[in-house]
Amino acid sequence: xxxxxxxxxxxxxxxxxxxxxxxxxxxxxxxxxxxxxxxxxxxxxxxxxxxxxxxxxxxxxxxxxxxxxxxxxxxxxxxxxxxxxxxxxxxxxxxxxxxxxxxxxxxxxxxxxxxxxxxxxxxxxxxxxxxxxxxxxxxxxxxxxxxxxxxxxxxxxxxxxxxxxxxxxxxxxxxxxxxxxxxxxxxxxxxxxxxxxxxxxxxxxxxxxxxxxxxxxxxxxxxxxxxxxxxxxxxxxxxxxxxxxxxxxxxxxxxxxxxxx
Amino acid sequence: xxxxxxxxxxxxxxxxxxxxxxxxxxxxxxxxxxxxxxxxxxxxxxxxxxxxxxxxxxxxxxxxxxxxxxxxxxxxxxxxxxxxxxxxxxxxxxxxxxxxxxxxxxxxxxxxxxxxxxxxxxxxxxxxxxxxxxxxxxxxxxxxxxxxxxxxxxxxxxxxxxxxxxxxxxxxxxxxxxxxxxxxxxxxxxxxxxxxxxxxxxxxxxxxxxxxxxxxxxxxxxxxxxxxxxxxxxxxxxxxxxxxxxxxxxxxxxxxxxxxxxxxxxxxxxxxxxxxxxxxxxxxxxxxxxxxxxxxxxxxxxxxxxx
Numbered sequence: 343x344x345x346x347x348x349x350x351x352x353x354x355x356x357x358x359x360x361x362x363x364x365x366x367x368x369x370x371x372x373x374x375x376x377x378x379x380x381x382x383x384x385x386x387x388x389x390x391x392x393x394x395x396x397x398x399x400x401x402x403x404x405x406x407x408x409x410x411x412x413x414x415x416x417x418x419x420x421x422x423x424x425x426x427x428x429x430x431x432x433x434x435x436x437x438x439x440x441x442x443x444x445x446x447x448x449x450x451x452x453x454x455x456x457x458x459x460x461x462x463x464x465x466x467x468x469x470x471x472x473x474x475x476x477x478x479x480x481x482x483x484x485x486x487x488x489x490x491x492x493x494x495x496x497x498x499x500x501x502x503x504x505x506x507x508x509x510x511x512x513x514x515x516x517x518x519x520x521x522x523x524x525x526x527x528x529x530x531x532x533x534x535x536x537x538x539x540x541x542x543x544x545x546x547x548x549x550x551x552x553x554x555x556x557x558x559x560x561x562x563x564x565x566x567x568x569x570x571x572x573x574x575x576x577x578x579x580x581x582x583x584x585x586x587x588x589x590x591x592x593x594x595x596x597x598x599x600x601x602x603x
Numbered sequence: 604x605x606x607x608x609x610x611x612x613x614x615x616x617x618x619x620x621x622x623x624x625x626x627x628x629x630x631x632x633x634x635x636x637x638x639x640x641x642x643x644x645x646x647x648x649x650x651x652x653x654x655x656x657x658x659x660x661x662x663x664x665x666x667x668x669x670x671x672x673x674x675x676x677x678x679x680x681x682x683x684x685x686x687x688x689x690x691x692x693x694x695x696x697x698x699x700x701x702x703x704x705x706x707x708x709x710x711x712x713x714x715x716x717x718x719x720x721x722x723x724x725x726x727x728x729x730x731x732x733x734x735x736x737x738x739x740x741x742x743x744x745x746x747x748x749x750x751x752x753x754x755x756x757x758x759x760x761x762x763x764x765x766x767x768x769x770x771x772x773x774x775x776x777x778x779x780x781x782x783x784x785x786x787x788x789x790x791x792x793x794x795x796x797x798x799x800x801x802x803x804x805x806x807x808x809x810x811x812x813x814x815x816x817x818x819x820x821x822x823x824x825x826x827x828x829x830x831x832x833x834x835x836x837x838x839x840x841x842x843x844x845x846x847x848x849x850x851x852x853x854x855x856x857x858x859x860x861x862x863x864x865x866x867x868x869x870x871x872x873x874x875x876x877x878x879x880x881x882x883x884x885x886x887x888x889x890x891x892x893x894x895x896x897x898x899x900x901x902x903x904x905x906x907x908x909x910x
Contacts, residue, residue: 382847384607385614420906427901433894434901435715441907498902532607532614563609570609574842582838585846586831589662589853593669593827596857601674 367409368396369545369555378530378561380568386507386532389559395522395545410453410460410546411516412471413526417448417508418537424499440495441481447535448508449476452515452526460546469544469551473500473511507531536561536571610845611655617851619649624855628667631856632863633870634879635671635819637664637798637826640725640886642852643717651848652905653714657704657795658837659849664798665830666853667860668823675820682771682817686824688778689803692785693829699786700793701836708841720795721890728802729884736877743873772817780810789829793836798826801883 371393378387395409421443428437454460457471470476474491478499482489489496503509508531516526528541538560545553563571573581606617623645631638639660646656675681707713763777784806788799803822807813813821838844867875 380607382607383605385605422904423907424902424904427898427903429897433715433719434896434898436712436903447906495902499904502900502902502904533612535612567607567609570846574610574838574844574846578839578842579835581842581846582835582844585662585838585844585849586665586834588846588850589665589831589834590669590827592666592850592853592857593671594673596666596670596861597673600670600861 366398367545367553368398369543369553370394370396371541371543371555371557373541373557373559376559378559380536380561380563381565382567384532384567386534387530389528389530391526391528391541391543391557393524393543393555395524395553397522405547407547408521409518409524409552410455411518411524411526412454412457412461412469412544412546413450413452413516413528414471414476414542414544415448415450415452415528416446416540416542418446418535418539419444420447420535421445422499424495424502426495426498440499442499443479443481443486445478447537448530448539449473449503449510450515450528451476451511452528453513454516454518454524456513460549461551462549465549465551471544473509506533508533530561534561536563606847606851608651608845608848610659610843611651611848613650615649615651615848620848620851621855623649624663624852625859626855628856628859629863629866630859630882631667632860632865633867634801634863634875635804635823635867636800636879637668637830638856639664639792639797639799640721640795640801640883643795643797644721644886644889646848651845653717654704654708654841655843655845655848657717658834658841658843659845659852660797661792661830661833661837662844662846662849663852663856665827665834666849667856668798668800668827668830670857670860671823672820672827675823678820679771680817681820681824682769682813683824684767685769685772685774685781685813685817686821686828688767688769688781689785689788689821689825690828692782692787693789693792693825694832696786696789696791697793697829697833697836698789700790701833701840703790704794704837705840715894717795718890718894720791722887722894724791724795724802725883725887726891727887728805729880729882729887732805732876732880733884734880736873736880739873740877772813772821774812774814776811784810785825788825789833792826792829793833798830800826801879 371391374390391413421441422445423439423441425436425439427434430437451472457466461471466472466475477488478496479486479488480495500509516524518524538558541557543555544551604617605614607614627638627642630641642663643656643660646660647653672681707716763779765778766775767778768775788803791797792799800822803825804818807818807822834844
């Protein structure tokens, strides 16, 4: 009876997700922290994701080749203006610009090996595996689209995001501890924005995506940092008054402390 | 010691920022200026976005000028009436400046505007100060007596209507140039993140013939009020005032200013003006260099919205 339910579940799962074959393995993941707290001493951190691949069906137990994984971490969406400087009348000034609409503020593409060694070109494109295949839609006139990895604005956008360690690709970022147990480290720089992050894990074998799982974590400001940021955003006027009062108090205090007459 | 700035959203070395506050405070105390024209570029240099730098420096200048105002007030060296008249123009100038700041930021031309304004303003003012102080030094070395400003000397400024008497400064001038000067100072302060003390003091001396006894104290009153209101306006419209950054700068600034003031008292006026002129010119040229030389990175990114 239990076996019957398992088969029914597997059949339902295969109906829901046609990309994953019926002979799927089960993926179990665990993340070291679900919440990253930003305090005054925050200078970035790392989160560890562990997981196991459980071959569930007789067919999957007989697989000759090992497993490969991709882990994609996506930060909160943002709209970003990318500007290009050109020399105009002898001075360097912003001329051309493109807007990237609802792109992830943080993007980490981690895998066990270079992706093309275990996934087909079609899969890489459809599943947006790796930095180059990830769709970064730009506002071009009235349309929104990604002109592809050769586009200079896209290249430079990714380069600048990478320089701030907000975008990254590591083809050795996922380690298989045993043929079925893996570990990966998600590094978050201090600039990683506040919000919820999604983690998407895919398992590949024989050039097939046999399992998929997800996890999530969030970065939140706490205590004083959160108080200041919220106050500045929601009560700008009172925040400004408080800042001005603080300035005058500091000035008054100094004039009293250092008074010489 | 790294500390995370809640509005700038980056960690900075607290002692580095404190040190910058001390150094700029020293200079500001020595020359009797706010020092915003030095502080804003320094903050941009350590990676704080120009918009946050300009907005936060406003509150830093408010603190250092507040300390100065109280000191001068005790010496009865503040012309409050003149300060209030300048302020009438200053508030309007600040409002127009904050509006322009917001507009330019939306257009992506804020950095270039700040850059060009710094070059034009600092090079001109620096050049004029150097010229004037070198002449004074040469005159002194040749043994010629200082050409003192004649008491009744009139310029076209004195021909304007709406005349007012400012008792403490012992001047009788039209309100129009007073308002105009206030407007200019408020405007450049809001757009460029500078208090404008290094502009205001010479303007008050050359155009309005305000005596040296009250000029610095009065200038500081205006700086205090325009910078305090610029802080409130920047916080309300752009939400960019980083209180943590501002507090570290303030503490360093007010301490540095005390030592700077003592150092300044041991120097001759024209030497002091020459040094300040050189400093102002150097900052101006630094900005010119940045604009003319091809930048290391032609591309820049800035978040304009979140989901």
